[in-house]
Amino acid sequence: MSNAIIFRARTPASIAAVAAVLICAPVQGFAQTAPTAPRPVQASARPKPAPQAPLAQAGVQPATQGAAIGKASGSDDIVARVGDANVSADEIRGYVAALGPREQGALAQDPALLSQAVRMMLANRLVLQEVVAKKWDQQPNVAAQLDRIRENALVELYLQTASQPPANYPSDDELQKVYDANRTALLMPRQFQLSQIFVASPKDADKATEDNAKKAVDDIARKLKTPGADFAALANENDAKNGGDLGWVAEPQIRPEIRTQVMGLAKNAVSEPIRLDDGWHILKLVDTKASYTRTLPEVREQLVQQMRVERAKMLRQAYLGELIKRNPPVLNEIALSKVLSEQPRTTR
Template identity: 35%
Template sequence: MKKSDYAALRMRWMSAFGLALVLSGCGDKGQAEQTQKPAESKPAAQATKPAATPAATPVTNSPAVATMGTLSVSQGDLEQLLRSLSPAQRQQLTANRAALEQVVRSSLAEKALLGQARAQNWADKPEVKRAIQAAQEQIVFRSYLDSVSQPPDTYPSEAELQQAYEQNKARFVQPASYRVSQIFLAAPFNDAEAVAAARKKAAELVKRARAPQADFAQLAQENSQDKESAARGGDTGFIPLQQVVPELRSTVQRLKKGEVSEVVQLPSGLHIVKLVDLRDSRQVPLTEVQVQLRDTMRAQRQQDAARAYLEGLLNAGTVSIDGKALQGAVDGAK
């Protein structure tokens, strides 16, 4: 696939993502919502009925993932969408079935809308023609600039990669992380009666949690009012200290492995925490970050090359700017 085709495809599917936001919340209302007609606008000299929507041509002759009347989103359409995303975006979308289905529904709505627009020759409107031309020029510009600024496949070399790693070694330090379990008792700060009752219960829980052979996970499951962590026996997983609630950081930092804290009061309630495990900070080796570092270096090299290429074009000739015409354009845009 040519880069210009790729860019156009990406723009099309990104607009489907935008439409997904407009349609969010509609996905759970069933088929009736999908077939509901949009409110009809009646511009002068236009038919009051929505124009018929011609069938869309699938990207490949592949099974339909979704259909709506004569419209369809094929398996090939969806595969092209997924390939056009970054690995992180692709993983996020494929892991969320509801979001993926919403994007498919949004694409059907987009195809229906485009069909109506084509039936009314909407692309022939002067302002739309100008926008299409501007978009086409921007795609060609970006595609060509990418081609002339692409770093060679051999960049960066192993030596350059090692040098960049050494120069930025501080960036590749993984901070110490703490695996903390908690018991939370809700007690709003301004409710003295609730705080007193919660403190009494919390003191008893601390005593039980510190007893020999105590099962903190069971105590959390039975007593913690933070449902999400309670379901895991209070476990919040490994987190860097900077991601711990500020009011709890000093408490967590002082704990020894296996130790249970005193009751800590926050505006929302009372916390009892146990340090389950601790991972010391470590220098992440190059082998673990070389893919990320290589991508970063290539992107930076391409950005620098693109800037230099554009500056070279300007330096190749004499640029003359008409101040009066420039101000006229500014005034005309107001």
């Protein structure tokens, strides 16, 4: 059954467009008061680290005397193992806790995703064992890259902490103001619950195929007009699933050729056959939902998340701006311009 052909393609959009196609998404571009920058931590001389293996500097502990990489500390509850590589229940809990709300929701809906993640963790552990055994991480160029990765990770983690909005942000008043300012973007369009019978017949099909399809469509249309006709049964006879049920579809997502027919139907009425590029479509209007503006309780979680994200961005910018103001960088532009020109060219 062809479903996609009767719907418009969905594209990424702002909250106004997203709300219009029934996708739950946070409002973007809130007007928020610029926050006061947190006081930067006074920079101090970086202590010289004690000699250690490059992998350990990057937060990876090498295996010693056959010990498994990632062995659980303080817990013997191993949930997966391959070779000498283990994954403990504590590690899995930490992995899940570090995920965002959307990813956690996906795991709750599909537990198989967690199994895939654990398999990937085990594969990574096996690779790390190879790395340690071959001392690959101790090569100078690799060690330098690990240092840069560790430095970037530390900076990012610290900035996330320094730009974390207060736990009580946003307040109810702030949330209400943002909701009121974006009410028009939260208008949900009219929705239609549809079922469909589809008979395939591409526009470029030969005459015999088109004639057979038209004959089948006419036969279905005739049966549908008989008293007590079962639309779902006829849909299933034509290779549909669940009686041809398409679920709820937002008005802007329905192609104009279909929309004009659907909007003229009464509840439980059936359309005349409609010719599209892929074949013939017969639609049944099961029910209709009028357009409405989503209430604050409906969008509260999304608004809070997005407002906190926006505030975190502003806090980060303010923090970095204040830090650079206190410690202005000095660049030798002439020397910098020569860096790339002096790089050796690689031959291909």
